[in-house]
Amino acid sequence: MAGPTPDELRSVVDRFPTPPDAEAFGRADELLDGTYSAIAESWYPELRRLATAYAEGDVLRESVLEHVEAVPSFRISEGATPLTRRREALATAAETLDSVAEVSAWYDDLRTLLADSPDSRSLLERLLHDFGYAAAHVLFLGASSPEQVVRRLRWAYRTVGVRIDSVSSEAGTERTTFTCPYRDVAAGRCGKRWVCHEKLDRVDDGYVTYLRERGIDYQRPRGCAESERCHSSVARDGPSQWWPKTPPSAVEREP
Structure with a gap:
């Protein structure tokens, strides 16, 4: 699998739900232990750099996928055991800020684009x-x-x-x-x-x-x-x- 075209990758990368400059973001990010801001401030810029390198033929799909899978995360279970308070925090964060759910949808699109499939x-x-x-x-x-x-x-x-x-x-x-x-x-x-x-x-x-x-x-x-x-x-x-x-x-x- 050679991977998506550079335009396909860039199109999805550019759709990242940027955190709004609003008080609601601060409240939601605090509920998520700073995960949203970590994604936006450190992980996402590197993703954009990799997307550019991919378009220029300097990195393979595997390199981009590896970075995507290393996204900062907010755990809501320990294996099969639900972490109730953290699940409640995620639900509250999503109620506070619509883009919390939008990031999940965007991330799923990104992984699907890059992941190997039959x-x-x-x-x-x-x-x-x-x-x-x-x-x-x-x-x-x-x-x-x-x-x-x-x-x-x-x-x-x-x-x-x-x-x-x-x-x-x-x-x-x-x-x-x-x-x-x-x-x-x-x-x-x-x-x-x-x-x-x-x-x-x-x-x-x-x-x-x-x-x-x-x-x-x-x-x-x-x-x-x-x-x-x-x-x-x-x-x-x-x-x-x-x-x-x-x-x-x-x-x-x-x-």
Whole structure:
């Protein structure tokens, strides 16, 4: 998946609901622990810079998506456990300021535009995804925990020549940092990291699909844009909720 056109991305980015210069914004932002202002003042300017770099061919879709997924967030659940007071705060913030809900709708449009989907994959990418999905049935056979999955995953990394630089485990998340030998393959013709991130990562997408079906959250390689190293993580897949990904309407409907 090469990604959206620069005009498509810029069109969505430019629709960001800018915080109004009003007292209501201050009240809503305080209820959200300053998340809205953090998005507007630090995260959004970097998004605009990345959108420009994307249009100029300096960064890949993956780099923009990684930044989008790192948006400042206001948690309203701890895994599957609702955080009642924070949910009430989000609902109140949305009642105080209409753009709180608008940011959620905008963020959903942005993620949808950038996220990989079956319909957006080329024939080669679909084949790579399906190969990864099929291989996952063998690779992860009998693995039912993040610890078991990550051991198999690291073995697979090493098998294809990836160098594992460091591993860590924290709060149920298994993290692997590594150096990919394919980052510069065909860089002169297709762009740096194009082969590993826009093509070979489709195999990882097959792993993601397989593991998600079994309650495991595999965050495939990230963090490669500004470093020679990438990282991935494996954890239990839980229905964690946070704004702006979770819209206020999801909590306003609650009794």
